[in-house]
Amino acid sequence: MTLLDLTARPAARLPNAHLPVAIVGAGPVGLAAAAHLLRRGIDFVVLESGDQVGASIRAWGHTRLFSPWRHLVDPVAQELLEATGWTLARPDRAPTGHELVAEYLEPLAAVPGIAERIRLGVRVTDVSRDAMDRTRTRGRAAAPFVVRTRDGEGDVADATYRAVVDASGTYLSPNSLSSNGLALPGLDAVADRVLPALPDVLGRDRATFAGRHTTVVGAGHSAANTVLALASLARDEPGTRVTWAIRTASPDRVTDSDADGLPGRASLGARARRAVADGRVALLDGFETVGVRRDGDALELVGRRGADVLAHRTDLVVNATGFRPDLAPYREIRLDVDEVVEAPRRLAPLIDPNEHSCGTVAPHGYRELAHPEQGLFIVGMKSYGRAPTFLLKTGYEQVRSVVAWIDGDVAAAQAVELVLPATGVCSTDAGDCC
Template identity: 85%
Template sequence: MTLLDLTPRTATRPANDHLPVAIIGAGPIGLAAAAHLLRRGLDFVVLEAGDAVGASIRSWGHTRLFSPWRHLVDPVAQELLEARGWTLERPDRAPSGAELVDEYLVPLGALPGIAERLRLAVAVTDVTREGMDRTRTRGRAAAPFVVRTRDSDGTVVDTTYRAVIDASGTYLTPNSVASNGLVLPGLGDVAERVLPALPDVLGRDREAFAGRHTTVIGAGHSAANTVLALASLARDVPGTRVTWAIRSASPDRVTDSDADGLPGRASLGARARRAVADGRVALLDGFETVGARRDGDSVALVGRRGGDLVTHRTDLVVNATGFRPDLSLYREIRLDVDEVVEAPRRLAPLIDPNEHSCGTVEPHGFRELAHPEQGLFIVGMKSYGRAPTFLLKTGYEQVRSVAAWIAGDVAAAQVVELVLPATGVCSTDDGGCC
């Protein structure tokens, strides 16, 4: 499908200029988009499904990010905050997720101009064009967007907007535990024993794991974090065991290279491999999960290994297989999405995880993020689809360019720049943000 012409004359539509921009998500990228629109004097509304800013990050707030503070703060947001007396302390220190929320996102969300435009506990369920389904073309570009929301008491509201910036992320839509990507057969029978990625093993969730056998499925940094936390718990609580189940022969997605520009990330890989080598973690390699069932008080995971069907018994399962974008709200919208990565088609080759790490992704902006539906932009982690190489600094440059385009400043929108260390500064490879 051919992208529509993105010239200065289409950057704004006079008939809709009086409408605000809808920003979906009040995480780092959504609030950065708000800061950029505020700086440009454009009206907007931030729609957040959680009951506070950074709600998804709160879920894994105990986890320390790999990147230091100086890579985690949007420049325009920083200027707005500093004008109110905020300071970026210890810029070379890597914060936890909770610190990122408390020390940066909460103050940013409370800024005048943003706070009164923030709508919490409001879930976006659908996006369309006013008076048009997906099939209608005539007059489409001039029609405002309609965003349907549902609040905590079930009230459904349709509201019109001039543009939509979707920064809702992917944390709430994890990949399947099944190796083929479909819903795992038997999941309904064991669902209460299957936990989301990055549980707080040594804190909030300690009692759930103490004295039990947990199997962590996934080969990335989220899995390694959880595996190490469980190994630590096992030292203190008798009967606690951990199995690390991966599809490949080794957890090679978790690097321990001395060349890694982020010492915390390299250290994580080295410690995870050491835990396997010294027997504190049992490695179940080459295991492709195909089903699950209850087996007394245990979960029986069925998988293919070496061509044979085998059964692995455990008490709990942690799904650390990564994340995918939820595109279901765009059923009546015309998207141009890569069929493999599920990212905008122009962006997909730049972020292909088989070719790129986060340090080699080229700067990109509104053109690479554009869809045939002019004025709709999926940004941040969600823009990367299933690719795991997202970097917050990349997302900040995305929304700077998009905000400029919406404002009609196409010259600024077209100039995209991103200065990164030679080794890159990646997130957790399973969809966390660093």
Template identity: 60%
Template sequence: MILLDLTPRTVSASRLDGLPVAIIGAGPTGLAAAAHLAERGIDFVVFERGDGPGAAVRDWGHTRLFTPWEHLIDSASGRLLEESGWQRPRDGVSPHGRELVEQYLEPLAAHPAIAPHLRYGVDVRTVAREGADRTRSRGRAAAPFVLRIAHTDGSMVDVTARAVIDASGTWATPNPLGSSGLDPLGLESVADRVVPALPDVLGEDSSRFAGRHTTVVGAGHSAANTLIALASLALRVPETRISWLIRGRSAHRIQLADDELEGRGKLGERLDGLVKAGRVDVVDEFEIARVEPRGEGVRIHGRRGDGRGTHDTDLIVAATGFRPNLDMLREVRLDIDDIVEAPRRLAPLIDPNVHSCGTVEAHGYRELSHPEQGLFIVGMKSYGRAPTFLLKTGYEQIRSVVAWIDGDAEAAGRVDLTLPATGVCDVNGGCC
């Protein structure tokens, strides 16, 4: 059993004095961390692999979120922006991803309290402790963190920090197509026919899908969005065929009744209507084991012995969810749940077999703490493989964590969160 000292305090040692807090990722959660640190007067630096804020959100910017603006804006971020004359978007309206970036994340990143601390085009490869590998315990908490940064020109540099907030998300590490958690055998031979989650079916990617047979693999909301978009494309180009391949008996995660987020509930209703009308062909209880080229398309083989045989298609959209990249944290001491791959104290609160987006309990620095004092994984990445993350949850995580870093015991320990009620949900790469 690992015992953690969870007393909120700022470690004061000569090696840490004057060092900034390092934030990994300039998405909604990372920028919220920047806003809370700025509000408390704590120095920080944000490392973002993309060329601007919300790089992952921009990848699926054509997709409408099912959460309205009032649940998408962090409290400290909103205060900073409003002080500079920013106009808050209208409540009750659910924006597209690109609108979230343009109307919220870009103005926030450009704010004078945050902009000087942003570093774009840099990739955090590893986090460690200065002078102490994972096995060394003596003096560990007093040693600065070291982040090895890779620049676009290939150069590397080490930077130090007093604390690390990892808000890097999971968009860059999708789950494999295979039902075993591995890539299906033969994937390399058809890689040019497998498309990542949330393609712009009705926009710049439409020519790739029009008039062809596309099979969407996955049972979450990114799959639903893509299937609905393909059905709209099929009205324009009737030769377009759509299959929905799932490994279970039904896609229960998106059959949402009495959802307080209206857009999310309607998503499930629209898809159900398309299936009942025969416009989307459901292939259920199919566990992918192997793929191979078939002409210009793909033949998908089911797991041996399950009796499902094969499924032929032109294209595959892999909407199978995401998992955290923990390799970058290999030299620091983590306490990660074996199943969900979330911080161990958080995992029971977000188990997707039990909890939905709207039933996760409020949580903060205690549930996010690791044996490595001063290191926190937040946002989508903190949920590991659980698909129940809401941005509003991430913002409350940040508020508590930053209070802990500031030594504010009362604020760090007080967590308060009211979420919209829903059925089990899966955003698979978007922010809900």
């Protein structure tokens, strides 16, 4: 059997084996799923809302990842790439997001058998069962999935699939700036002054921040990256100021422990704390954001600090409060999601950030990721819901197990193994991204 012989090994576990598998998202985990499906001879289509593979990573591509290359490449994807002459250079070096895309994702997306199955610029808006809404049960398991997409021209199309593997991530669905999680009152009127997490402060977005006062909201590593970049910019651009607004008494989510198995992350924490200590960054701690309003040419973030209500004046706001999964496309699908973390219910206890760090997450696969809809799997960063402890290596083991199950190879699907670095305490609000 060759890698391109898609009729040699039909999936035995699922009905509708003549239909392809839908992969949502052409990031690292989505393309890893494509590699595993290709290796097993299972047809698939990759549906990517961006105009290029790795679209979300490109948005923060200037940022260096915590993990080194050896933890960022899926083993099966590596085999496919090496067959084309590709080599894994500098396995112990942590790349930037742009390097991850250029040196890994783009070559992987160009592999024969994967390249022709990627559809760019199509956003998945809805998933259902063919001729079945959420309430119908009889014959449900035998009905194929219907995936509805909308392209850049607004054209809508439905297609049927035997299974759906959603690796679309969470970068496009950030948490609210409001401390209660609801939409922040007044945000619509000032949306042009509020930027997403991990802007390119020292590069593409330099002119936006130079000479202005920026308030970064959020206590995680994405916030720390932006705070440090702004502090660096302030050395060269007069009038540039940075405030770090957090709900807690200190930025304790940003570790600087010597025991951290990812040295880049520990270094980031140490540098951020020094920037606060030496006055280059103003810390606004204990600040619970409740609203925002325009104040002339500036903004006022309104918040509670203990019993007091404060109005914090700033020019720009960066929302680095973390991310959440967009589950709206699954209104007609039966999901089993934890009510707190918004992860698959059996996975949630294994990734609860109150109990676990990146390095203490137990190996898990198709069983922990399964929903009542047989053949639907949410994987990668999105599978972690609101938990901020995801590592790419975890996602690769997820899709290995899921694809084995789709192929009817139950023994391989159940043989879940995961060797992670000794990562110490971590709470990385963008996973491997920074």
